[in-house]
Amino acid sequence: MGNNDVIVIGAGHNSLVTAGYLAKAGRRVVVLEKRSVVGGFATSEEIFPGFKISPCADTAGYLSNEVKADLKLDSQVTIIPLDPIASSPEPDGSHLTIWRDTARTVKEIERFSAADAAKYPAFVEQMTKIAGVVGGLLKLTPIDLPSVGLTDLRAALGLAGPILKLGRKNINGLLRVLPMPVEDLLNEWFESDVLKGAIAANAVKDISWGPQEAGTAFTLLYNWALSDTGLFRSASLVKGGIGELTRAMAETARGFGAEIRTDVEVKSIQVDQGKVAGVTLANGENIQAGVVVSGASPRTTFLELLDARTLDASFVRHVRNIKYRGSASRIHFTLSGLPEFPALAGSETQGYLRGPIQIAPSIAYLQRAFDCTKYGRPSNAPYLDIVIPTVADPSLAPSGKHIMSVTVKYTPYALRDGNWGSKGEEIAKLVVDTITEYAPNFRALIIDQRMITPTDLEAVYDLPEGNTNHGEMTLDQFFHMRPIPGYARYRTPVEGMYICGSGCHPGGGVTGLPGRNAAREILKDAK
Amino acid sequence: MPRHTPFHSRTNVLCESQSWVEWSGYLSAQMYEMDHIHEYNAIRLSAGLFDISPLYKYFIRGQDAVALMNRVITRDASKCRVDQVIYTAWCDDEGKIIDDGTVARLGEDFFRMTTATPTLYWLQDNAFGMDVEIEDVTDAYGAVALQGPMSRDILQQLTDADMSDLKYFHLLETKLAGAPVNVSRVGYTGDLGYEIFADPDHCEKIWDALMETGADYKMLPAGMISLDMARIEAGLLLLDADFHSASSSIFELEKTSPYELGLGWMVNQKKGHFVGQQALRHENARGPATCTVGLEVDVLALEKVFAQYSMPLQLPYQSWVDAIPVYSDADQRDHIGRATSGTWSPVMKKYVVIARVKPQYAKLGTRIYLEQTVEARRFAVPATVVKMPFFDPPRKRE
Numbered sequence: 001m002g003n004n005d006v007i008v009i010g011a012g013h014n015s016l017v018t019a020g021y022l023a024k025a026g027r028r029v030v031v032l033e034k035r036s037v038v039g040g041f042a043t044s045e046e047i048f049p050g051f052k053i054s055p056c057a058d059t060a061g062y063l064s065n066e067v068k069a070d071l072k073l074d075s076q077v078t079i080i081p082l083d084p085i086a087s088s089p090e091p092d093g094s095h096l097t098i099w100r101d102t103a104r105t106v107k108e109i110e111r112f113s114a115a116d117a118a119k120y121p122a123f124v125e126q127m128t129k130i131a132g133v134v135g136g137l138l139k140l141t142p143i144d145l146p147s148v149g150l151t152d153l154r155a156a157l158g159l160a161g162p163i164l165k166l167g168r169k170n171i172n173g174l175l176r177v178l179p180m181p182v183e184d185l186l187n188e189w190f191e192s193d194v195l196k197g198a199i200a201a202n203a204v205k206d207i208s209w210g211p212q213e214a215g216t217a218f219t220l221l222y223n224w225a226l227s228d229t230g231l232f233r234s235a236s237l238v239k240g241g242i243g244e245l246t247r248a249m250a251e252t253a254r255g256f257g258a259e260i261r262t263d264v265e266v267k268s269i270q271v272d273q274g275k276v277a278g279v280t281l282a283n284g285e286n287i288q289a290g291v292v293v294s295g296a297s298p299r300t301t302f303l304e305l306l307d308a309r310t311l312d313a314s315f316v317r318h319v320r321n322i323k324y325r326g327s328a329s330r331i332h333f334t335l336s337g338l339p340e341f342p343a344l345a346g347s348e349t350q351g352y353l354r355g356p357i358q359i360a361p362s363i364a365y366l367q368r369a370f371d372c373t374k375y376g377r378p379s380n381a382p383y384l385d386i387v388i389p390t391v392a393d394p395s396l397a398p399s400g401k402h403i404m405s406v407t408v409k410y411t412p413y414a415l416r417d418g419n420w421g422s423k424g425e426e427i428a429k430l431v432v433d434t435i436t437e438y439a440p441n442f443r444a445l446i447i448d449q450r451m452i453t454p455t456d457l458e459a460v461y462d463l464p465e466g467n468t469n470h471g472e473m474t475l476d477q478f479f480h481m482r483p484i485p486g487y488a489r490y491r492t493p494v495e496g497m498y499i500c501g502s503g504c505h506p507g508g509g510v511t512g513l514p515g516r517n518a519a520r521e522i523l524k525d526a527k
Numbered sequence: 528m529p530r531h532t533p534f535h536s537r538t539n540v541l542c543e544s545q546s547w548v549e550w551s552g553y554l555s556a557q558m559y560e561m562d563h564i565h566e567y568n569a570i571r572l573s574a575g576l577f578d579i580s581p582l583y584k585y586f587i588r589g590q591d592a593v594a595l596m597n598r599v600i601t602r603d604a605s606k607c608r609v610d611q612v613i614y615t616a617w618c619d620d621e622g623k624i625i626d627d628g629t630v631a632r633l634g635e636d637f638f639r640m641t642t643a644t645p646t647l648y649w650l651q652d653n654a655f656g657m658d659v660e661i662e663d664v665t666d667a668y669g670a671v672a673l674q675g676p677m678s679r680d681i682l683q684q685l686t687d688a689d690m691s692d693l694k695y696f697h698l699l700e701t702k703l704a705g706a707p708v709n710v711s712r713v714g715y716t717g718d719l720g721y722e723i724f725a726d727p728d729h730c731e732k733i734w735d736a737l738m739e740t741g742a743d744y745k746m747l748p749a750g751m752i753s754l755d756m757a758r759i760e761a762g763l764l765l766l767d768a769d770f771h772s773a774s775s776s777i778f779e780l781e782k783t784s785p786y787e788l789g790l791g792w793m794v795n796q797k798k799g800h801f802v803g804q805q806a807l808r809h810e811n812a813r814g815p816a817t818c819t820v821g822l823e824v825d826v827l828a829l830e831k832v833f834a835q836y837s838m839p840l841q842l843p844y845q846s847w848v849d850a851i852p853v854y855s856d857a858d859q860r861d862h863i864g865r866a867t868s869g870t871w872s873p874v875m876k877k878y879v880v881i882a883r884v885k886p887q888y889a890k891l892g893t894r895i896y897l898e899q900t901v902e903a904r905r906f907a908v909p910a911t912v913v914k915m916p917f918f919d920p921p922r923k924r925e
Contacts, residue, residue: 274805308656309598310800312620316655 004030004259004289006522007279009266009305010462010501012040015295016249016260017515018500018522020071022293023256025523030287031250031258032279034265034462037243038250040295041461041468041502042510044241048448051403052396053332054242055452056461056468057510058387058405061234062226063245066139067512076248078239080392081228084355085235088198089343089438091361096194097344097352100229112192123189124231127224130174132162134218135225138506141517142480142488179475182216183363193362201360202233205385206508207473208327208410210370211363215475222473226511235355237389241396242510249512269294269305269497276496279305291496291522295515296462297470298322298483298503306494315493318484322503323477326466327373327410329424330452331431335402338388339439353391359384359434369410376416378427382434383409401447406431413454413465420455427451469508470501479505490518491525498522529554532580533669533730537738541748548751551643553581556750563756563845564873566749570716570757571874574675575749576737579722580730582628583645584668587638589659596630596638598653601785601807603798607632612696612711615793616785617649622806623773623782625649626766627790629713631698639664643766649774653802669730673737674720674757676922677744682710682721684740693721695924704736715754717761719922755846756870759879762821762915764788768848769819769867769881786815787883789915817864818889821915822853824869824878824897824908832899832906842878846870853882854896857907863888866897872917879917880910888912 008019011033023029037043041056060079068074087097096112099105102121109117136159143152166174177185182203186196200211203220210216220232227234238245250260265282269292278288294301302308302319344352360366360383369379385407390397397403408431415423428451436443454466463470471477480488483503490498500518502508529549532538538556546557555578558566569575587595596604602615612631616624628642640646650661673682683690688701688710698711706729714720725733738748755765764770770788771781784807785794794807830840851866852859864884872879880897888895891914896907 303656309594313649313653313802314620317652320655 004028004287006030006291006293007032007287007289008293008295008500009269009279009301010034010040010295011038011246011250011260011262012295012501013042013246013249013510013512014501014515014518015040015293016246016253017067017071017512018293018295018519019258019260020249020253020256021516021519022522023253023258024070025519027291029253029258030289031253031260032264032266032281032287033260033262035460036262038260038262039243039246041463042242042246044243047332047450048334050398051334051401052241052243053403053450054389054405055332056330056457057242058389059234059236060238060242060245060510061228061236062223062509062511064139064226064512064516067516070516071249071252073245073248073252076251077244080237080239082235082237082355082392084352085229085231085233086198086202086356086358087344087352088194088358088360089341090194091437093343094194095341095343096198097355098198098231100231109192109195112194113190116190116192116195119189126170126173127221127232128230129162129166129170130177131221131224133159133166133174134221136162137479138222138225138511138513139517141490141521142482142505144486144489145480177221178218179214180217181212181214182220183211183367185217185220186363193364197360197362197365198358199232200363200366201358201383201385204366204370204383204409205233205407206328206469208325208373208412208467209474210367212367213370218475218478219473222507223509226509233356237392239393239395241389245510266305268307269494271306271310271494271497274495276494291498293498293500293518293522295499295501297464297501298499299324299464300462301499302492306497311493315484315487322483323472323474324413324465324467325472326413326454326457326463326468328466328468329408329411329427329454330457331406331408331428331449332452333404333406333449334397334447335404335445336447337400337445338391338402339404339435339442339445341439343438353388357386357388359386359438373410373412376412376414378411378415378423378430379409382411382427382430384431384434385409386435402445406435411454413458413467420453424451424453427453470503471507473507478507482507490521532578533727534578534580534671534734537731537734538578538748546750550751551581551583555581556748558750558752559748563750563752566747566753567756567873569745569747570675570718570749570753572676573744574673574678574681574741574746575716575753576734576741576746577672577674577749577754578670579672580669582665582670583642584664584670584724585640585642585646585650586662586664587640587650587659588636588662589657590636591654591657591659592636592638595650595654595657595659596640597798598801599650600630601794601801601803603795604630604632604638605798609634610698612698612713614696614713616788616790618785618803618807619773620803620806621773621782622784622803622810623776624770624785624788624790625772625774627764629711631711633709644772644774667727668724669727670722670724671734671737672714672720672722673746674714674716674718675746676719676920677746678720681737681741681744681746685736686710703733706733708733715761715763716757717763717916717918717923718757718920719925752845755848755868756872759846759868759870759881760872760874760916760918762881762917764819764881765848765868769883783817783883784810784815786810787817787819789819791815814886816886817883818886819881819883820889820912821917822866822869822880822882822895822897822910823913823917824880824910826878829878829899829908832901832908836902838902842871843869844871852898853884854898854907855888857896857909859896859898859905859907863895875918877917881915
């Protein structure tokens with residue numbers, strides 16, 4: 001088989017985006033996926049008959065508008081925006097709900113603090129401005145320090161607008177805020193533990209740090225920059241499950257002429273005299289192409305698929321030093337009915353349950369949950385992020401039945417005692433107990449449950465150490481340092497070999513941006 | 528507090544000058560007498576005995592030992608046969624030299640590497656994904672170098688092995704004064720000579736035996752000053768003198784490639800991937816930015832400079848290590864490089880210098896100018912590019 005221009009390894013969302021753009025530009029592309037479904041981290045699978053569950057990612061709210069438009073995804077999938085964007089039931093029976101509408105949220109906050117309610121609109125306004133600059137960075141190919149090229153500068157000119165709009169005061173604010181602990185940032189604005197917990201949870205949802213750790217204000221802004229709500233978290237579902245989105249991406253790529261093969265495992269990447277030559281499959285088959293793009297994690301790509309012994313020592317050292325340290329588990333329940341949260345009770349119960357529910361009553365609660373993980377122990381009182389997608393999209397489950405998908409933090413990949421073989425059940429029980437505290441009828445509703453531990457995430461979805469972002473989303477692994485300094489421009493030490501997964505800039509989330517940025521650079525090189 | 532080598536109980540008593548320097552954390556004798564010249568003469572006329580225990584030593588074992596050596600060093604380790612030793616450089620990813628040293632093949636899958644700088648981390652770093660065991664054996668072996676025309680005869684008195692069978696850059700295992708030793712025919716003097724590795728417990732016994740037998744040959748224990756003069760005569764480079772290790776350099780300017788150091792012959796581009804290969808390939812195609820050359824200073828011209836002050840000619844009686852400007856012209860307007868070490872060579876009666884200059888001045892016979900300071904005034908003294916090694920007696924390899 002010598003008629004491919006480009007081989008894309010993996011059919012995760014970013015791989016599919018890259019394949020779509022390259023095929024659109026006329027390249028003959030073949031995508032090779034190990035599993036029998038496309039989507040990678042963003043699949044929907046019938047784990048239980050009749051229930052369409054999205055095992056890893058469930059929100060589509062981070063997907064970039066450019067990707068949506070360029071790959072004509074809007075016409076193929078129905079996005080269901082959720083409102084509220086988050087509800088926090090409290091142990092004392094009260095609750096705080098964050099709505100898309102600021103005025104409506106202000107009313108909610110008033111129940112906890114009049115001062116906080118008064119400041120909330122200004123907080124949203126300032127963070128939105130700062131997030132605008134961060135958002136601009138995410139769409140750029142990172143600069144190559146210290147040798148910044150003219151084209152980089154030209155591309156970065158787009159940032160000038162948002163930066164100037166910030167004003168002198170906020171430019172300082174931007175530089176000051178990024179490395180801050182999110183707790184310090186929120187303490188400067190608010191007094192209510194409930195409000196601060198509700199916001200801070202979204203800063204630590206996708207990393208293995210607690211809200212008192214430096215740099216967590218950045219992760220809050222990262223989410224803010226990408227989210228469809230214009231706030232600190234996204235809240236959108238895809239009708240039929242997030243797998244419909246990646247299925248649509250695959251369809252688009254096919255429509256442009258790309259070939260997508262599933263159940264095809266790439267064993268190694270062939271290199272000849274420093275240039276990529278193709279790939280070898282697990283079945284021994286060789287496929288040749290002058291360009292190979294890997295959507296797999298940097299660890300898999302450089303240390304397993306490529307022969308690390310042919311790469312520079314400092315490069316390999318940097319790749320080995322990428323922090324993964326996954327600490328999230330996922331657990332899915334099929335339910336015979338809707339759980340009732342007394343704290344969220346009232347005429348709007350259904351309305352509240354449309355949106356995500358956060359068990360994150362305060363920053364102290366989050367930090368204590370994180371403290372355990374520092375010593376290799378799962379949290380005793382975990383932070384939970386709960387979505388019941390069947391409220392907004394009943395088509396996912398048999399009539400009257402529901403799905404509840406929970407992200408559980410913190411459950412460290414590297415356990416101090418025991419291993420994940422036995423720990424999973426323990427955590428699942430803790431999750432059921434915790435949710436039952438807030439929704440007493442929950443336990444009785446459970447039909448089935450499936451725990452996905454960090455080791456499962458690693459084994460099934462190629463997420464090293466169970467890190468859902470192909471590398472921690474910390475400031476030291478951002479922009480020109482993602483995945484490693486010197487190789488943030490989607491190119492690799494092997495000529496013709498590129499990376500496009502969320503291990504690259506800008507990072508995790510179903511944004512499509514790493515894939516889009518990578519395709520742009522690949523096409524640039526072909527000129 | 529510097530440490531003592533396994534020979535210290537002996538060298539300490541012999542070291543009349545008590546002139547010690549620190550070498551890789553160990554005490555090392557600069558010279559044993561109050562002057563170095565007898566030691567130097569011993570090296571060139573009989574034999575000198577050096578304590579070289581501070582060298583870093585590593586064992587590399589396992590089925591990927593050849594692969595690791597080939598990934599690290601610039602020469603082809605697979606061409607090094609068992610019981611052979613090679614002198615090689617190793618570079619960083621940018622093709623800049625980290626260090627040079629010897630690699631001895633002790634078995635099919637067993638190498639010993641001696642280095643001037645700590646190299647364990649670098650070896651481990653490069654061994655990622657390889658089935659190989661790396662052991663730092665720096666303290667597990669004491670080592671002496673016996674260098675000079677009489678060295679073979681002295682050794683022969685103490686061993687059953689036929690020393691005339693041991694070829695240049697080869698090694699053998701034998702017993703010396705009853706103690707097991709590893710003897711390799713290598714050295715840092717450019718003369719006939721050997722390096723002897725032994726268990727620290729046997730080191731005193733070996734030293735005593737060598738001293739006793741060597742006495743009949745006027746062999747002397749020798750220190751770093753005479754060794755440095757001998758290595759300059761032999762055109763051998765010294766780390767932190769003629770070049771700096773890329774791994775400890777702060778500025779790009781300090782780094783050099785094997786091509787710049789005249790070690791291009793050890794860069795094997797045909798052996799498959801090694802660290803720095805791509806950068807070195809590009810550099811070779813481009814040509815190096817500088818070249819290392821040997822210079823012979825015009826002593827008569829230097830004498831005239833001294834004569835201006837009614838002074839007799841003064842020559843570097845000891846070797847020097849410095850960075851001295853080199854010019855293409857006597858007016859010192861066109862700076863073309865630096866001299867990095869030099870010495871008066873008593874055996875050749877010449878003032879020889881190792882320098883690094885722009886490539887167009889590297890041709891043999893080129894006349895260039897070396898800055899020399901006389902009575903606090905700088906002069907440009909003519910020097911001629913000559914072949915290195917300056918001193919290369921056939922006995923070295925015969």
